Amino acid sequence: MSRPYARLTPIPQEAVQFGSGFWGERQKRNRAAIPKLFAALREHGVLDNFKRVNDPSIERQGPRFTDSDLYKWLEAACLSLPDPQLEPLVAEVSSLIQAAQGQDGYLNTYFVHQKAAQRFSNLQSDHELYCGGHLIEAAIAHWQATGKEDLLQAAVRFADYIVSQFGPGKIEQACGHPEIELALVKLYRATGREQYLELAGYFLKRVPLRKLQELSGHAVRAAYYASGLADVYLETGEQDYLDCLQRQWKSMVEEKIYLTGGLGGRVRDESVGRPFELPLEGAYAETCAAIGNIFWNSRMLSISGEGRFADLIERILYNGFLAGVSLSADKYFYENPLAYNGKPYWDPWYPWMRRDSYERKLWHDCTCCPPNVQRLLASLGGYFYSASQEGLWVHLYDRSELKWQLDGVPVHLVQKCDYPWDGKLSFEIRLPERHEFSLFLRLPFWAEEYKLLVDGIACTAKERNGYLELRRQWRDNKVELNLSLPIVPMEANPRAAETRDSVALMRGPLVYCLEQADNLNLEILEARLNLAEKFATEPSGELGGIVKLKASGKVPAEPYGPLYRPLGSKVERLKPVQLTFIPYYAWNNRGSGAMTVWLKRT
């Protein structure tokens, strides 16, 4: 796997086995949800669309990009193999896809029959290359999981076809929705064929890089584009690409991301919006954008070896991403607001917009997010570790086992912890022989204090770009890292209008929220947090086992009246209340009640 400009090379998910920890449990439930989503895709005609290519009597169903939903599902299923329930489904889908491919290599179930002439006629909107990118990613996962080359060959035929159609002097355009770029780089790495890398670079030039000053526009597209840009940078080292990535990342973290790591504040075009355009109840923060942002940051981490990218991956994973899926792992949000008033919203003029409650569901008519969640959870092990010439890097913490090799020496690493509820982490290292390398443990930005022990003896370590570097001859050793997990009230840049003079609680990587179910008979959107009194933790068996937070606060003792009034014309009377917080990701699992991440201070 080529990555000449990588400082760190990710260790693939196959090398990582989760235990019964936080993510292990989620991956197990995710695996059980994969057949459910398959049944829903079948029920909604997504499989029939493929059959229709050879049987025009079948009606096409779903949006024009829905082929990609099946490809993403297939990728998730392949990443979860071996699994006796999934294997026949994978085989069925793989055959279905191959049977639908044209002689020339083209494959899209929308642009066939009477629409065949419209092939590549509206690249801005038609998502044909976007779908093709997901075909390629699924085919690579299929090949890696099963060893079978047939689907990979289909993807290669598709890729060869677009190589023949696109480029200077051919079709000189790119797909409106980036995705093909990162898929082509993956295919280049799988096959070594440089034409795929070249075409990816060509497609990236659709946008003049120097115009990309801030991160803007459709959030998912922006994140996928940046991921493709980073992938090509990792192969070519073009400085322009890296400059652009760093500019856009800075714009994101200084002006355009939610505390939860959610991306895309604007409903209009599902986009990132203007600087500080971060509405809370109105947040879009599409689940797919959180996923795309994990993709992007994992590439930035590979390029730089800097912990701030892994910090952000962790922030997104535990919050903006994880809120997109129910605790049961089979219901999904498309949008992830940071506050909700718990009341139905009824638009008398668009009766189909009636929303009696806001709840996760298995099926969305635009079902891009559910299979994206499934493939991310199935591939999660791949985000935990990297290797470099210097040694082994641990980015994320959960009960897990890693089996890998460094310089030809097998390395077995066992993580034991109750993270993120507890900051005590242990790493058992076993090697067949003594071997010198550095073990890099990410020191999260929120960990104000920590203790480090090797084989029970306290020690110090160099802090390097957000990592603790332990260099020594390793054989059978135990490293312990005890991170402090204080409850930290966070504030935001006052230019972000909705969070102005407000505060949100974090503990470790978790952003907390108030939900109605824990705070009955309280107008939680009116609640203020009392910063003068101490916060407390309260372990709870609820919601799959969480640590709740307790705090004191106040709520208005009477209605405010009209929206606006002369300043100071009335003193607001407040009454004291007790507040109970749960992790943001866990909201909306006990019915659809009010919720808020940010509270006014008192």
Added chain:
Amino acid sequence: MSRPYARLTPIPQEAVQFGSGFWGERQKRNRAAIPKLFAALREHGVLDNFKRVNDPSIERQGPRFTDSDLYKWLEAACLSLPDPQLEPLVAEVSSLIQAAQGQDGYLNTYFVHQKAAQRFSNLQSDHELYCGGHLIEAAIAHWQATGKEDLLQAAVRFADYIVSQFGPGKIEQACGHPEIELALVKLYRATGREQYLELAGYFLKRVPLRKLQELSGHAVRAAYYASGLADVYLETGEQDYLDCLQRQWKSMVEEKIYLTGGLGGRVRDESVGRPFELPLEGAYAETCAAIGNIFWNSRMLSISGEGRFADLIERILYNGFLAGVSLSADKYFYENPLAYNGKPYWDPWYPWMRRDSYERKLWHDCTCCPPNVQRLLASLGGYFYSASQEGLWVHLYDRSELKWQLDGVPVHLVQKCDYPWDGKLSFEIRLPERHEFSLFLRLPFWAEEYKLLVDGIACTAKERNGYLELRRQWRDNKVELNLSLPIVPMEANPRAAETRDSVALMRGPLVYCLEQADNLNLEILEARLNLAEKFATEPSGELGGIVKLKASGKVPAEPYGPLYRPLGSKVERLKPVQLTFIPYYAWNNRGSGAMTVWLKRT
């Protein structure tokens, strides 16, 4: 003109002549803009659409509801007659419309030829009755202005046709966009034919009134619906209707309106949104929604005689409505944000969304707002006065002359003032004989102090529902009302997240804003207002003659850094600055710079 359940009967605009005051100048410029909009409508094929009904070779242009844009333009032109430049245009359009009407009375330029069979097939989206409503309103204005009955008869034929098609046992649906209801009531008042009132009542039943607890959904539709509901109430006195109107009005003023009187915070479906969903930079606040809200409040005022409705009309007029049109009166905003960062926004994934700057323009592809602005400004005199059994009501203030009759006695009222810049108002009353009645002068809610003189002698008056009542035998008298015009910092209910802990300056009816042009080299969206120091007024000849406000404030001395940080981890350094405010309506007339209505306090 029937209105049995009216406390106040509006005095029509024909009886009011503006002088060279605030609104008189605007009405004059508006009249000059009417031929410009006509030329643009012609250029964009809106007139050709009507010719196309008899000539299928002509291509249809614009959205399916664009017939209504010509009707609204015609209404504005008729309200501005006599005018030698407008008369031939009015005659041309009137003939064009009549020639396009079907034998059966149906009239819509979209559902003809190959689309004729789709007539009334998708009432939710097709706007046929919405267009028909504007045909009726234009026809009544044409008849009133010219005395010619031909276009009115065409409208009657249309109305008779829909009476024959809609109702129990016929088509049992209503148009998705309310408008036909208030038009049918107007036609009922013009013709006395009860079937129009009945059909209006039937259409209103599309929505179960008891479900309308809060004001919600598409802002323009909600306001037009409420206006129709109020119109039918004024004729029938159904208590359910009034209860619903009051509930929705309370929901609006307590939870859902901008300080500027703008309505509709949500881009999604151009809708009012959830309670307190009032983004500032992201405000939708469509100009048409401000206009619809003026319609609604003028009917509430007629029903109740309560000054709070006239207060709101004034608030909307001077702010949320007036910001929708340039000082030159020939360029228009569709959306009216309450803050703007002055920077182009570029969406690389939707290149057509590129917006190099945000500026008013004459032509919008969806051109509902411009002719709506024109007809509102042309009809503005009709919002100034009402009559009741008790006497004469003055709701709005501007240099103007009223000629009307009370109990058969001619009343001549001359308003002299420099409002809204100065609070000194004078009213010269001339009658041919002594006559007893009450003169009601609205006492705006923001006028903390006032002085009242009759013929130079200080006097007191009863305050009744927001009006000062002066009852006496009038002949030739002069009433003077001197309103205090303090600069008032306003605050908002903290549930409105974006205005939390912020302040906006008002003076009289005017909401003020900071604009870049007056505050060069200042990050105005970062500015805080210093409430400890005095504000000052500064009359200026700029921007058509305004009073600017001066205040002291602070801005951050250094960049904030990342969006989020632990509370109190860094003390923000601020530096003092001078701030200059202009009325919100006047922004964006000196290029497209940053602007904000709300400022954080310091």
